[in-house]
Amino acid sequence: AKPTAPDVTECGLSEADDGHGNNPITLDCCPSGFGQAVDFKLPNPYSEPRKVNIRPAAHLVNNDYIQKYWKALALMKALPDSDPRSFKQQADVHCAYCNGGYHQVGLPDLDYQIHASWLFFPFHRAYLYFYEKILGKLIDDPTFKIPYWNWDHPDGMVMPEFFNIPNSPFFDPIRDQKHLPPTVMDLSYDGPTKEHNLPYNDQIAQNLTIMHRQMITNAKTRVMFLGGPFRSCDDPPSEPGSLEVQPHGTIHNWVGNPQPNTLRWEDMGNFYSAGRDPIFYSHHANVDRTWSIWKTLSHRNRDFKDKDFLNSYFYFYDENAQLVRIYVRDCLDTVKMGYDYQPMDLPWLKSRP
Ligand code: C2O
Secondary structure, eight states: OOBOOBOGGGOOOEEEOSSSSOSOEEEOOOOSOOOOOEEOOOOOTTTSOOOOEEEOBGGGOOHHHHHHHHHHHHHHHHSOTTSTTSHHHHHHHHHHHHTTSOEETTEEEEEOOOSSSTTHHHHHHHHHHHHHHHHHHHTTOTTOOOOBOOTTSGGGOSOOGGGGOTTSTTOOTTSOGGGSTTSOOOTTOOOGGGOOOOOHHHHHHHHHHHHHIIIIITOSSHHHHHOOOOBTTSOOOOOOOHHIIIIIIHHHHHHSOOSTTTSSOTTTTSHHHHTTSTHHHHHHHHHHHHHHHHHHHOTTOOOOOOHHHHTOEEEEEOTTSOEEEEEGGGSSOHHHHTEEEOOOOOGGGGOOO
16 A cells, blocks of 8 residues: 555546535636645754744734734735635635545546545645745745634634624625624534524533543544544545544534525535635634644554555645645644644543543
8 A cells, every 4th residue: 555645737626515415516626737846844953943933822812913814814815816825726725635626646536535534634734834824925924823713612612703803804704694703612513403502501511521522532542533544546535533523523514504595504514615714724723733732642642653644745835836745744743844832721621521
């Protein structure tokens, strides 16, 4: 077996539906062009002092920070659609990688997919890394870091307020209107017909118990937390890690619109459109943070040493619109990549089911 990789030279049409085969659509999510790719290099800690910048919790950021992110995102949205750094193409990255836009290198009949396997955490980490670099470049601040949606802490269990400012670049009009602030999140949300409508304290307690279960009880091995192997020549597996299913997936659906006018739970509730909602990147920043946290919970919680994992790779456009190939082995440590997360307490540690 070999590591798996997307054949980005043959990007094709992507397909989506409502998750049950209804309302199918076909769309072109391919990036606008392919230059020669360069390989991503981690900064060398011996030749340059390591700079680590901090991604803040979204519910704690001040107005200056919001203005800065506002400006960066507005500039990204103002880039022409033909620019691979435009918000349109950044969102389409998720679609191409998740809805059948790519097949595996050298294997035209085998789809490529970065969900439901050990590629889930590293792919999204790399995706956010370049998204953030582009934003930083647009405002001339290479230290700019995106905020994380701290949904594992009671203070963060609502949509961060600033995403709900109409006429801001953070706004998405087709989120589930019943779930706007101050509605408390339901981390086990299972669709509009099964709203739990629990009293505030009960909902918070239930959410903390879910976090404990997904981070600890159901996350005792690498496969249980990170997901199962995906190797070249295999069909994409369906072996998601605990956190990918819940609350990662349930939050996507909780934010997305279940109303018939959108048909497919857009934006957040469908792979192809999830990246169109700016809240996606803060949701995934917290998903990314849980990967780092998991590794601190037990000495047994380590990344795979498997070469097929370490040598898997993805392609992204960087802040200079240069195509970059990045290997999973370079995505294992956020500090080496130049960022970390604002520390917050983890009340779910004590919320045993
Ligand atoms: Cu690629 Cu949150 O999904």
